[in-house]
Each structure stands twice: as C-alpha cells, then as structure tokens.
Amino acid sequence: DVKVTQSSRYLVKRTGEKVFLECVQDMDHENMFWYRQDPGLGLRLIYFSYDVKMKEKGDIPEGYSVSREKKERFSLILESASTNQTSMYLCASSQIQGFGYTFGSGTRLTVV
Amino acid sequence: AQSVSQHNHHVILSEAASLELGCNYSYGGTVNLFWYVQYPGQHLQLLLKYFSGDPLVKGIKGFEAEFIKSKFSFNLRKPSVQWSDTAEYFCAVLMDSNYQLIWGAGTKLIIKP
Numbered sequence: 001d002v003k004v005t006q007s008s009r010y011l012v013k014r015t016g017e018k019v020f021l022e023c024v025q026d027m028d029h030e031n032m033f034w035y036r037q038d039p040g041l042g043l044r045l046i047y048f049s050y051d052v053k054m055k056e057k058g059d060i061p062e063g064y065s066v067s068r069e070k071k072e073r074f075s076l077i078l079e080s081a082s083t084n085q086t087s088m089y090l091c092a093s094s095q096i097q098g099f100g101y102t103f104g105s106g107t108r109l110t111v112v
Numbered sequence: 113a114q115s116v117s118q119h120n121h122h123v124i125l126s127e128a129a130s131l132e133l134g135c136n137y138s139y140g141g142t143v144n145l146f147w148y149v150q151y152p153g154q155h156l157q158l159l160l161k162y163f164s165g166d167p168l169v170k171g172i173k174g175f176e177a178e179f180i181k182s183k184f185s186f187n188l189r190k191p192s193v194q195w196s197d198t199a200e201y202f203c204a205v206l207m208d209s210n211y212q213l214i215w216g217a218g219t220k221l222i223i224k225p
Contacts, residue, residue: 006153040121040217040218041217042118042202042215042216042218043202043204043215043218044215045212045213048212058212065178072188090155091155092156099144099206100158101148101156101213103155103156103157104155105154105155109140
C-alpha cells in the first residue's frame with residue numbers, strides 16, 4: 001500500500017524553538033506539498049517541491065522553510081516557532097501537479 | 113482572485129436523509145474538480161474527481177457530483193447518508209492558469225444515528 005508518512009502525529013513545542021516536521025513518501029512521486037489545516041480555513045499551501053532541491057512558496061510561506069535533499073523526503077522547518085503556528089500540518093505527494101494527491105495522516109503541532 | 117467557496121461550514125443530518133454540499137469556484141478557464149473526504153482521525157482521501165466528459169461523476173461510497181460549468185459549481189450529493197459518512201468534506205479546484213489546487217474551507221458533516 002502506497003504511503004505518505006509523517007514522522008509525528010502530535011508535537012508540543014515551546015515558543016522560539018526550531019521545529020522540524022518530516023514527511024516521507026514511497027511512491028517515487030515528483031511533487032510534494034506542505035499544507036496547514038485550520039478550522040474554517042481549509043487547506044492552505046505553505047510550500048511545495050517539484051523536484052529534489054527545488055522548492056516554491058505557496059500561499060503562506062512566512063515563518064517556514066523547507067528542505068528536499070532526497071526525492072522521497074520533504075521537511076518543513078519552523079525557524080522560530082510561534083503560537084500562531086499551532087495547527088494541523090499535512091504533507092501530500094503527487095506524480096503530476098494537481099492530480100491524485102496522497103496525504104499523510106497529519107501532525108498536530110501545538111506551540112506553547 | 114481565484115477562490116473556491118463551500119457554502120456551509122457545518123451540516124447536520126439524520127441517517128437516510130439526502131445530502132447536497134455546495135462548491136463554487138471563481139475562474140473562467142478550464143478546471144479539474146475534486147472532492148476529498150477526511151474521516152475522524154484519518155488522512156484526507158479522494159472521494160471523486162472530474163477531468164472531462166460526463167459532468168456527472170460517481171465516486172466511492174455512493175457519492176456523486178455534478179459539474180455545472182455555467183454556474184461554476186461542483187456540488188456533492190448522496191441520496192441517503194449513513195452515520196459512517198460523518199466527516200469533513202473538501203472541494204478542490206485545479207485551474208489551468210497555474211496548476212495549483214485551490215481548496216475550499218471544508219464542510220463538517222455530522223450524521224445523527
């Protein structure tokens with residue numbers, strides 16, 4: 001069964017900490033995405049990557065960075081966590097942009 | 113700006129009721145349309161999609177959606193809901209201008225047993 005795996009289901013971090021969220025896919029997909037999901041706001045794209053070492057800003061990149069050193073792994077980095085970054089973070093991958101997204105189970109991050 | 117609107121944030125129905133969840137988008141070009149579902153505690157998964165052809169598309173678990181181009185709509189329907197349909201439903205639109213998915217805010221559906 002194909003999978004997108006997010007390393008943590010729940011995380012609690014302190015304000016100002018550097019936070020790493022990891023995502024791994026086993027489908028050899030070209031494209032990977034990081035979203036945050038907030039009630040009433042749906043999914044908002046933070047960053048996406050269409051190839052190794054390539055990244056593009058999404059709609060809300062401020063306060064985040066990403067890394068894609070290997071095709072199967074896409075990391076989201078919160079350089080200095082803040083309380084307004086408390087959210088559910090979803091990773092997704094697809095072979096063709098916009099089509100057939102496979103999502104991970106999500107990481108619920110709480111910043112205190 | 114391009115956007116996707118889902119009319120209701122919360123819908124509460126009794127079992128066996130009929131369901132229609134609205135989705136409208138603002139874009140005049142070619143689109144591909146999706147409904148995703150997120151069951152409690154589970155990951156998002158594709159319910160159905162429209163790329164071209166018959167505007168009435170059928171998905172998993174008895175869901176269907178109709179693309180009405182003139183109304184810029186892609187409403188999700190099910191004739192008779194079950195308690196297990198309790199979930200959050202997201203409409204998403206791929207616009208040919210930038211090939212990025214634009215997501216609606218989601219509709220939380222609660223089915224009373």
